[in-house]
Amino acid sequence: MARSRPWRALLVVLAVSGLALGGATAMAAPGQPAVSRALGASQAAPRAGAAASCNPKASSLAPSGPPQVTPGSFMAKIRARGYLIAGVDQSTYHFGFLNPLNGQIEGFDIDMVQAVAKAIFGSAAGHVKFKAISDLQRIPDVTSGAVDIVAHTMTITCDRLKDVDFSSVYFDAAQRVLVLKNSTATSLASLHGQKVCATSGSDSLAVIAANKAVPVAVSYWTDCLVLLQQGDVAAISTDDSILDGLAAQDPWTKLIGPRLTDEPYGLAISKQHPEFVRFVNAVLQQLRTDGQWAASYAHWVGTPVPSPPPAQYGG
Amino acid sequence: MTAIVGVSPGQHARTRSVPRAGWRSRLEGASTPRRLGLLLALLVLLSVVWGVLAALTANQHASAAADVVAVSEPLSLDAEQIYTSLSDADATAANAFLAGGLEPAAARQRYQADITQAAIRIQAASALAGAAGGSAIGDDLATLSGQLPVYTDEVGTARANNRLGLPLGAAYLREASALLRGTLLPAASDIYARESALLTSASAQATGLPLMVIAVVVGLGFGYLLYRSSRWLAGHTHRVVNYGLLLAALAGLVSLVWLAGAFVVGRGDLLHAQQQGSGPAQAYARAEVAALQMHADESLTLIDNSGDDAYQQDYLKEQKLLGPGPGTLLAATGNGSIAGDAQAWYQAHAALRKQDDGGNHPGAVASALTGDAAAKFGQLFTALNDGIDAHQTVFASSARGGRDAFTGLAAGMILASLVMIAGCAWGLSRRLAEYR
Numbered sequence: 001m002a003r004s005r006p007w008r009a010l011l012v013v014l015a016v017s018g019l020a021l022g023g024a025t026a027m028a029a030p031g032q033p034a035v036s037r038a039l040g041a042s043q044a045a046p047r048a049g050a051a052a053s054c055n056p057k058a059s060s061l062a063p064s065g066p067p068q069v070t071p072g073s074f075m076a077k078i079r080a081r082g083y084l085i086a087g088v089d090q091s092t093y094h095f096g097f098l099n100p101l102n103g104q105i106e107g108f109d110i111d112m113v114q115a116v117a118k119a120i121f122g123s124a125a126g127h128v129k130f131k132a133i134s135d136l137q138r139i140p141d142v143t144s145g146a147v148d149i150v151a152h153t154m155t156i157t158c159d160r161l162k163d164v165d166f167s168s169v170y171f172d173a174a175q176r177v178l179v180l181k182n183s184t185a186t187s188l189a190s191l192h193g194q195k196v197c198a199t200s201g202s203d204s205l206a207v208i209a210a211n212k213a214v215p216v217a218v219s220y221w222t223d224c225l226v227l228l229q230q231g232d233v234a235a236i237s238t239d240d241s242i243l244d245g246l247a248a249q250d251p252w253t254k255l256i257g258p259r260l261t262d263e264p265y266g267l268a269i270s271k272q273h274p275e276f277v278r279f280v281n282a283v284l285q286q287l288r289t290d291g292q293w294a295a296s297y298a299h300w301v302g303t304p305v306p307s308p309p310p311a312q313y314g315g
Numbered sequence: 316m317t318a319i320v321g322v323s324p325g326q327h328a329r330t331r332s333v334p335r336a337g338w339r340s341r342l343e344g345a346s347t348p349r350r351l352g353l354l355l356a357l358l359v360l361l362s363v364v365w366g367v368l369a370a371l372t373a374n375q376h377a378s379a380a381a382d383v384v385a386v387s388e389p390l391s392l393d394a395e396q397i398y399t400s401l402s403d404a405d406a407t408a409a410n411a412f413l414a415g416g417l418e419p420a421a422a423r424q425r426y427q428a429d430i431t432q433a434a435i436r437i438q439a440a441s442a443l444a445g446a447a448g449g450s451a452i453g454d455d456l457a458t459l460s461g462q463l464p465v466y467t468d469e470v471g472t473a474r475a476n477n478r479l480g481l482p483l484g485a486a487y488l489r490e491a492s493a494l495l496r497g498t499l500l501p502a503a504s505d506i507y508a509r510e511s512a513l514l515t516s517a518s519a520q521a522t523g524l525p526l527m528v529i530a531v532v533v534g535l536g537f538g539y540l541l542y543r544s545s546r547w548l549a550g551h552t553h554r555v556v557n558y559g560l561l562l563a564a565l566a567g568l569v570s571l572v573w574l575a576g577a578f579v580v581g582r583g584d585l586l587h588a589q590q591q592g593s594g595p596a597q598a599y600a601r602a603e604v605a606a607l608q609m610h611a612d613e614s615l616t617l618i619d620n621s622g623d624d625a626y627q628q629d630y631l632k633e634q635k636l637l638g639p640g641p642g643t644l645l646a647a648t649g650n651g652s653i654a655g656d657a658q659a660w661y662q663a664h665a666a667l668r669k670q671d672d673g674g675n676h677p678g679a680v681a682s683a684l685t686g687d688a689a690a691k692f693g694q695l696f697t698a699l700n701d702g703i704d705a706h707q708t709v710f711a712s713s714a715r716g717g718r719d720a721f722t723g724l725a726a727g728m729i730l731a732s733l734v735m736i737a738g739c740a741w742g743l744s745r746r747l748a749e750y751r
Binding site for chain 2: 090091092093097098099101103104105129130132220222223225226246249250
């Protein structure tokens with residue numbers, strides 16, 4: 001998909017009209033995710049079609065004790081290189097964002113990456129190269145080896161597990177809906193026929209279409225907030241973690257409706273490096289137990305802090 | 316032919332025997348006073364034709380030249396200024412945004428000056444567009460004046476959010492830049508293209524030949540007729556010099572030389588204005604706009620910093636257009652030293668990208684704001700801007716020179732034709748009186 005910004009408005013229009021068409025098709029053939037076809041986003045997860053044996057929350061590889069950089073491992077390679085390359089978000093407030101006040105990328109996702117880098121190098125400072133990537137680039141960048149790890153509010157799905165490995169679940173999110181405070185909508189279902197924004201490549205689009213709202217696809221979550229503020233869309237629907245970050249930037253918005261989906265976040269790693277998956281899981285296990293996870297949660301997401309998602313492994 | 320009435324039968328026979336002999340043979344057959352009368356009528360008629368034709372020609376060229384100076388040039392200048400001001404605002408807003416919440420005062424002032432300049436020029440162009448006509452230009456101007464506040468509003472929102480440290484600011488800035496590039500610049504560009512075409516046609520009209528050639532042919536015809544007439548008079552009346560006809564000849568000669576001279580001078584000035592002024596100025600302006608868009612791309616890539624390198628791709632695309640190299644915008648300026656400035660900036664930009672891609676985002680931002688990339692772009696921009704200014708000065712002075720060459724020309728032509736009529740009438744009526 002061409003993503004040149006000057007044409008973005010046009011793209012949105014095209015996407016919307018394409019999706020409107022897709023919506024009509026979807027009504028004729030229920031269960032078919034027309035959205036993912038229209039956007040060419042293979043990542044949009046057809047959860048209904050997931051194999052019975054696949055459990056996204058218990059798909060990762062168990063660590064073998066505390067994190068250790070074993071000779072010849074991928075971690076040793078990273079250490080020799082001098083820095084970890086992390087694919088991150090730069091526009092999702094509180095998870096991965098470029099802080100204009102200091103020019104640094106910060107957030108809950110970033111804390112996870114820093115912890116992995118610290119386990120490899122002994123100190124994270126100067127040992128992480130952040131590559132800000134869009135939603136659509138997450139899987140291609142992992143499979144091509146352009147990045148070592150992706151920390152990007154990325155939901156573990158059975159579909160994505162075919163292409164990449166994930167760490168154990170480090171955050172439990174759920175898709176909800178963000179509207180302006182004066183909106184009368186109470187849920188995604190009540191936005192039937194209205195425009196609802198999400199990023200292209202996110203699995204939120206399929207849920208929006210399934211609820212008979214009109215999906216509008218943009219590049220970044222903040223673009224959705226611009227459209228909402230300008231009255232071009234009626235709502236934004238995606239993971240509550242992301243919506244919280246948007247709501248924090250505009251006090252005249254509110255979260256509505258029930259948890260529509262279960263979105264377990266994992267760190268994506270290439271299938272070529274199972275030892276790195278186990279290593280990262282060992283790091284996450286430390287964070288869960290030594291209070292760092294809770295500290296990051298309190299700092300970025302807020303209180304009360306729930307207990308961390310328990311680690312479950314499939315192998 | 317039928318004007319020659321009352322010819323005798325013998326003369327008829329003679330005419331028949333020499334059927335292709337023209338008016339002269341018929342005239343020779345007429346009585347001398349009749350011939351004198353006919354000659355007078357012919358000379359007066361030719362004087363009038365000359366006066367009307369020369370005055371028309373003078374007027375046509377003078378008004379076309381005045382159009383070049385008074386309407387087309389300012390309008391195309393306005394369109395160009397709108398375009399460059401908006402491009403500059405885009406680049407400046409993005410660059411200032413990079414600095415974070417505390418944007419540099421100079422950048423803010425420059426942005427404000429750009430917006431003010433664009434607004435003033437839009438207003439001026441709207442006033443002039445009435446004179447130049449064209450509803451398409453009116454539509455474009457409506458787009459510009461309608462969307463400019465939307466653009467500044469989005470930049471303001473971007474700035475406010477950026478100041479609060481919110482990522483939302485970057486989204487508004489991207490939105491603003493997309494509006495400027497997708498809607499405002501195409502409208503300005505459209506006006507510019509239409510106005511440049513009008514300027515070229517006004518200039519072509521002022522420098523065109525057809526009417527001038529006809530006028531000169533009539534003038535020479537008059538001169539030849541006067542010469543033949545005075546020779547004929549000298550033969551028939553035994554007076555060597557007819558002062559009336561001499562006066563008419565002098566007036567005709569002076570007016571012919573004036574008309575042709577004014578045309579040659581005015582045409583030369585206008586062509587010079589075009590070839591050494593507006594043409595190169597346009598080339599520099601196009602290059603400047605490309606450079607400004609690239610500068611905005613540089614900042615937006617750093618602001619966006621998403622690996623989705625649409626802005627960097629645009630930078631590279633524009634770099635190919637800007638050149639240097641055969642067929643590029645810089646080649647069109649014919650200025651070799653600017654090519655060096657551009658190369659220096661490209662190198663600084665490549666170094667900046669290498670820094671950013673290597674994870675040194677703050678270093679890359681520093682280069683774009685106050686470092687090497689900023690300095691090299693500044694040099695390129697100054698060189699291009701100087702090029703525009705210098706050639707616009709050439710255009711303005713040459714075009715004014717061209718216009719002034721036609722000053723008083725039409726009135727002069729009418730006066731000359733009156734003198735010619737008077738001279739012919741005076742000179743021939745005295746000879747005619749001798750037969751009464």
